[in-house]
Amino acid sequence: MYGVMRSICRLLLRHGIGFREFSEISKAAFVHVASEDYGIRGRPTNVSRVAVMTGLTRKEVKRLRELDTEYSATMISRRNPLAELLHYWNTDEAYIYEDGQPKEIPFDGGEVSFWSLVKRCAGDIPAGAIRTELKRTGAISETSSGMLKVNTREHLPKDADQRLLNGLRYGLQTLAATVDFNGDPSTRLPRPQKFIHSSEVAFEKKHELEIALRKKIEEFAIETDDFLSTVEVAPDVNQEMPSQTVGVGVYFYLED
Numbered sequence: 518m519y520g521v522m523r524s525i526c527r528l529l530l531r532h533g534i535g536f537r538e539f540s541e542i543s544k545a546a547f548v549h550v551a552s553e554d555y556g557i558r559g560r561p562t563n564v565s566r567v568a569v570m571t572g573l574t575r576k577e578v579k580r581l582r583e584l585d586t587e588y589s590a591t592m593i594s595r596r597n598p599l600a601e602l603l604h605y606w607n608t609d610e611a612y613i614y615e616d617g618q619p620k621e622i623p624f625d626g627g628e629v630s631f632w633s634l635v636k637r638c639a640g641d642i643p644a645g646a647i648r649t650e651l652k653r654t655g656a657i658s659e660t661s662s663g664m665l666k667v668n669t670r671e672h673l674p675k676d677a678d679q680r681l682l683n684g685l686r687y688g689l690q691t692l693a694a695t696v697d698f699n700g701d702p703s704t705r706l707p708r709p710q711k712f713i714h715s716s717e718v719a720f721e722k723k724h725e726l727e728i729a730l731r732k733k734i735e736e737f738a739i740e741t742d743d744f745l746s747t748v749e750v751a752p753d754v755n756q757e758m759p760s761q762t763v764g765v766g767v768y769f770y771l772e773d
């Protein structure tokens with residue numbers, strides 16, 4: 518546990534988040550979980566029992582419960598509109614050639630256009646604003662003939678704060694949820710959770726190895742993204758659709 522906390526603290530301090538902020542959010546999370554998961558007959562756990570379970574005072578529990586809507590963490594329900602757009606541009610049959618490569622498309626006009634993608638994935642957000650942002654980050658570019666081409670399958674924010682947020686939401690949060698699910702005594706069929714490592718790699722080979730594994734991970738990610746695109750329902754920007762988020766996380770690890 519100490520080793521886990523060291524990594525988390527290093528990450529938070531790098532982004533200017535100190536103990537006070539971390540402590541406040543941690544207390545709120547303890548109160549939320551104790552209230553939601555340990556009630557009787559489907560009702561929230563009472564304040565006194567939450568105080569006993571968490572070690573917080575009853576006054577503090579009441580205060581944090583009032584902040585529940587502000588701090589309550591929710592699982593990822595959908596990619597953000599920019600990531601959603603890039604995903605469909607790279608996987609939808611209407612937007613790719615027979616060999617799987619994404620098409621160059623006009624900004625507007627016809628069913629296969631940047632405007633139609635924005636309408637599908639981002640609702641009433643102006644298509645021009647999304648084009649500007651994706652061009653700024655290098656995710657798309659404009660050809661000499663005025664067509665738009667996609668350069669990546671991912672929307673990778675350039676600012677450190679957004680990268681941190683994405684790392685926490687799409688990395689630590691989902692991994693922690695899987696560890697929690699698999700560690701629950703009531704879980705009959707654990708979710709896949711694999712960790713492959715070797716402690717016998719020569720130090721001078723680490724760069725070469727990282728390049729090779731980066732390529733393998735990228736290939737696996739593309740293959741998985743393509744597979745998921747065959748079973749997912751198209752997003753409905755006007756109405757919530759009955760669906761559930763399913764994902765796979767892969768990362769490269771190098772011990773200090």
